Amino acid sequence: MNPEALKRSVMEALSGVLHPHTGDDVVSSGHVQNLEVGEGGAVRFSFLxxxxxxxALVKEVRAAAEAVEDVGSVKVNVQLPKAGSAPQPEAASGSGGGGGLKPGSVPAPTPAPDLLGDVGHVVAVSSGKGGVGKSMVATNLAAALAREGLRVGLLDADIYGPNIPRMFGETRRPEVSGEKGSEMIEPLEAHGVRLMSLGFLLEDEQPAIMRGxxxxxxxxxxxxxxNWGPLDVLVVDMPPGTGDAQLSLVQTIDVHGAVMVTTPQAVSTGDVRRGVKMFERVNTPVLGIVENMAGEMFGEGGGERLAREMELQFxxxxxxxxxxxxxxxxxxxTVLSAPDSPAGSSLAEVARQxxxxxxxxxxxxLP
Ligand SMILES: Nc1ncnc2c1ncn2[C@@H]1O[C@H](COP(=O)(O)OP(=O)(O)O)[C@@H](O)[C@H]1O
Ligand SMILES: [Mg+2]
Incomplete structure (x- = not known):
């Protein structure tokens, strides 16, 4: 089929997808933009x-396009409403943002505006202490969002114990591209997620002893x-704790939201609370709390109680x-290897939340 005819067929198929709330089809409502058909039935379009x-609407439109005869591949470029252009420094003195900055506390971060200009949203996954499943949640969050059709990157910022390589089964070394003097490291791509970790660059078992x-x-x-390239979401697996690394990260880039992971019993140590306070101090919204490893051994409910108490979302x-x-x-x-397991299905739900x-x-x- 010639590209023009194929384009019409795809457009027609997409008009068959109705928005579950409004009942309008996604083409006439303006959700679908810049539809192009290239060689070999390669279809690409933006979805607002x-x-x-x-x-799930992204998944639905993708499936509708894929079902059209003669379509070879479908690339959906998901566009999120972007708020990154809101002036940050001014916001710090006002009442906006997540934390309500108190006088005399750490000044709000002033991220370099062009750093990560092609990344829509940065989410930090953090915890008061190690071993609570922070990397596991970050991994599954990234994989679940990528499966929904978003362009996702995962930065392993836990340089004390980088375990993203293992969780993605990646042992390759990233390649370097570009001219001498302006070289860029190419992230590795696994399970639809673009990855970078100090673990890819260190020799095996080399200890990463570093200070602030x-x-x-x-x-x-x-x-x-x-070279992160255009991304909808960059998930950052933070180092455990509430020290220099966390502060410097949130001061280096504009983190849009933080997810705190805890186990039922770790709630009592006060580490999670300190973590939440740290993000609030630098005006980074805490999106909520995930309780991991709930069950007979450790009990459950601690994370939810803490969320309620701190007026955060569970x-x-x-x-x-x-x-x-x-x-x-x-x-x-897990969301890919065992999507129907108890952990797999709850992790997919966490990603949606x-x-x-x-x-x-x-x-x-948004202004
Ligand atoms: N819900 C869970 N069920 C079973 N094992 C888990 C669960 N969450 C984490 N783990 C295991 O616990 C260990 C610590 O998890 P990890 O994500 O590396 O923690 P952190 O990044 O907070 O140090 C890993 O071996 C991981 O596979
Ligand atoms: Mg970890």
Whole structure:
């Protein structure tokens, strides 16, 4: 079929997708934009996902386009309403933002505006302490959003214990591209997610002994010298704790929202609370709390109680599940390797909650 005719067929198929809330078809409502058909039936178009739109709509339009005869491939460029252009420094003195900056506290970050200019939203996954499943949640959040059709990157900022390579089963070394003097590191792509980790650059088992200033430098390099390309969401697996690395990260880039992970019993240590306070101090909205490893052994409900008490959203509960360990061993995130397992299905739900919390946070910040 010639490209023009194929384009018409795809347009027609997309007009058959109705928005579940408004009942309008997604073409006449302006959600679908810049439809192009290239060689071999390669279809690409932008899809504007507004705050009130369900994320599953992306999946639906993709499926509709893929079902058209003679379509070879479908690339959906998901556009989120972008609030990154809102002036940040002024916001710090006002009442806006997540934290309500108090006089005399740490000044609001002043991120370089061009750093990560092609990245729509940055989400930091953080925890008070290590071993609570922070990397596991970051991994599955990234994989789940990529599966929905978003362009997703995952930055392993846990330079003390980079375990993203293992969780994605990646052992390759990233390639360097570009002219001498302006080289860029190419992220590795696995399970639809663009990845960067210090683990890819270190020799096996080489200890990463670093202190604050060095950490800030490495993170900055990972942001400036990695060719992230256009991304809808960059998930950052933060180092545990509430120290220099966390502060320098949120001061290096404009983090749009933070997700706090805790186990039921770690709630009592006060580490999570300190973590939440740290983000609030630098005016980064905390999107909510995830409770991980809930179950007989550790009990459950602590994360939800803490969320209520701190007036934060509860983003979901992930049970202790053998599927998670198997996924780690196999190098495939649980939401992909065991989507129907108790942990797999709850992690997919957590991803949906995070995404909608992110979009509401953005909406609030819109001028
Ligand atoms: N819900 C869960 N069920 C079973 N094992 C889990 C679960 N969450 C995490 N784990 C395991 O616990 C260990 C620590 O998780 P990880 O994500 O590396 O923690 P962190 O990044 O906070 O240090 C990993 O071996 C991981 O596979
Ligand atoms: Mg980790």
């Amino acid at each position: 996902l507004r705050t009130e739109d369900p994320g 200033p060095l950490i800030a430098g490495i993170l900055k390099q990972f942001l400036e010298q990695v 983003l979901g509960r992930v049970p202790l599940d053998v599927a998670v360990r198997r996924a780690g061993d196999a190098g495939t995130p 995070v995404f909608s919390a992110l979009r509401s946070a953005e909406e609030v910040k």
